[in-house]
Structure formats: C-alpha cells, structure tokens
Amino acid sequence: MDYKKIVQELELKMNTFSKTGDVASYIPELKKVDPTKFGFHLACLDGKEYGFGNHKELFSIQSISKVYTLALAKEILGKDLWKRVQVEPSGNAYNSLTQLENENGIPRNPFINAGSIVIADCLLSVLENPKDDLLKFVRRISHDESINYNLKVAESEKASGSRNVALIYYMKSLGNIKNKPEDVLDFYYHQCSLSMSCQQLANSFKLFANHGKLTETSEHVFNQQSVKRINSIMLTCGFYDEAGEFSYKVGLPGKSGVGGGIIALLPEHYAVSVWSPRLNKKGNFSLGMKTLEVFTSLTGLSIF
Numbered sequence: 001m002d003y004k005k006i007v008q009e010l011e012l013k014m015n016t017f018s019k020t021g022d023v024a025s026y027i028p029e030l031k032k033v034d035p036t037k038f039g040f041h042l043a044c045l046d047g048k049e050y051g052f053g054n055h056k057e058l059f060s061i062q063s064i065s066k067v068y069t070l071a072l073a074k075e076i077l078g079k080d081l082w083k084r085v086q087v088e089p090s091g092n093a094y095n096s097l098t099q100l101e102n103e104n105g106i107p108r109n110p111f112i113n114a115g116s117i118v119i120a121d122c123l124l125s126v127l128e129n130p131k132d133d134l135l136k137f138v139r140r141i142s143h144d145e146s147i148n149y150n151l152k153v154a155e156s157e158k159a160s161g162s163r164n165v166a167l168i169y170y171m172k173s174l175g176n177i178k179n180k181p182e183d184v185l186d187f188y189y190h191q192c193s194l195s196m197s198c199q200q201l202a203n204s205f206k207l208f209a210n211h212g213k214l215t216e217t218s219e220h221v222f223n224q225q226s227v228k229r230i231n232s233i234m235l236t237c238g239f240y241d242e243a244g245e246f247s248y249k250v251g252l253p254g255k256s257g258v259g260g261g262i263i264a265l266l267p268e269h270y271a272v273s274v275w276s277p278r279l280n281k282k283g284n285f286s287l288g289m290k291t292l293e294v295f296t297s298l299t300g301l302s303i304f
C-alpha cells in the first residue's frame, strides 16, 4: 500500500471541504484554542509515519484518555471491572445523567463520562500514585518522555465541571464510588488534560493495533484478548451517540474527545489520528470523521 501517496491525496481532498463547527466552550481553557488548526498523522506498524497540517502540535486529548485508563484498569482488575461498568453503547450524550438512574448507578460503558469516572475510582483504589503512574504509562507506550498534563486545562475543568460532580455524587449514593469524589474527579480531570499531538497519539495507539505489543521492542504490555475487548468497546462506544455513524462510515474502532481529537486504528496495519477543535452538536469533530471516511475509502481497507 502506498500510504505516502494516499496521505498526499487525502490532504488535497480535505482542503476542499468547508470547515464548520464550534470549539468546546464548557471548559473555558479549551475555548482559547485556534479553530483553524487541523492535523493528521498516520503511524504504521512497520515504523513508517506520514502526517500533514498541525500534526505535531499539542492539544487536549480529553476523552481519548478514557482508553488508556480503561486499559490500565482492565489489566489490574480483570473481569471484576465489569461489575461496576457495562459494555453497551449508550445512545446518549457523553455526560447524560438520565440513564444512570434507570441502571442503578452502573454506567453503560467506560467511555461515557460516568463510566470513565468509575474507572478513575477503580484506579485510585489500586495505584500508589495514580497521576504519576498514568503519565509513566502513557510516556512508555508513546516512547516519549515529554508528554505531560496541562494543569491549566485540568484546573479550568475542575472550576466548571458541575455536571461531572452531579454524576459522581449520584453514583456514590448508589455505592458505585469508593473513594472521595473530589479525589476521583481530580484524577479524572488530569487524565482528560493530557496534552498530546496527533503524532504522539497515533504512536501510542499502535499498541492496540499490534495485539498489545510495543512495535519497537515487541514487549507485551497487554494480552491479546484484552486488546480485542478494548478495540470492540471503541468500535461500539467510542463516539457516544455517533458510534454507529463512525462505524458505518469509517469502519474502524476509534475514540473522540472534546478537544477535537480522534484516534482510530486498523489491527495489524496502523493507528491514525486527526485533530481540529471544531465540534458538532454531539461533541465530535465532523470533519475529522469525514477525513477518516475518505482515508479508509482511499485505502480500501477497514476491519470489515
């Protein structure tokens, strides 16, 4: 496959699409990001990489971090994790409160806010230094020691995150939060504030395209079955109530975040990331979804 040529063609094609959508404003610090930014990066398992636009610029990965924390929690807690969070698509907004009441405080999946907050609670119970441990893990799988939290973004979300406060106290009242809510949210806001480029993201996700092995050292970080399960949850739940749309049009497992980033992967081939801060009403980056739709059409490859 001539990925170099395909990525060049993709860049030309994407310049012809109009750029619509709004920067997320409910986290004040995210509102400051320049809406014209746009980056694309493809990291192949054979070590070749291709990118264009602002693909080396850092942005707030937000909910994409939910994949890292799920992978860590699953590794440590195994099947017990599924007593506290389900694996069904929510068909609802990522910060919805209504479903929780009907389902006794057990979130639908680990990629909506409530689910990821439960995962954060689980990690807080088992990790000695949760924030340091998560950062070490992300740096290790990205082979990049420069990755860090953006503390301004974490503080900004803490000051404005009433919806997450409501979610966590509701789950606590039903016994599904074990630690102090403030401590759990502090960890959750830090994970969401991870600041990475499309290039770093794509490189860190090669692991999920490579059956849990680091491509550089062949070291097994996760077992093959765990990776299969995490990729399945990305496919069915990675884009909230647009998961069906993404799967239908792109045909890859992936995950979005309100910073405007998207990560997706094709097992045994590559991980790919696209970013622009402009979001649609469902909190996803429409042009990014379109970019990946065009990309998988040009390659003629998807998981199906």
Ligand SMILES: NC(=O)CC[C@H](N)C(=O)O
Pocket (backbone or CB within 6 Å): 061, 062, 063, 064, 094, 095, 113, 157, 164, 192, 256, 257, 258, 259, 283
């Ligand atoms: N979809 C997202 O990226 C949401 C993450 C954001 N930190 C929140 O909790 O609302």
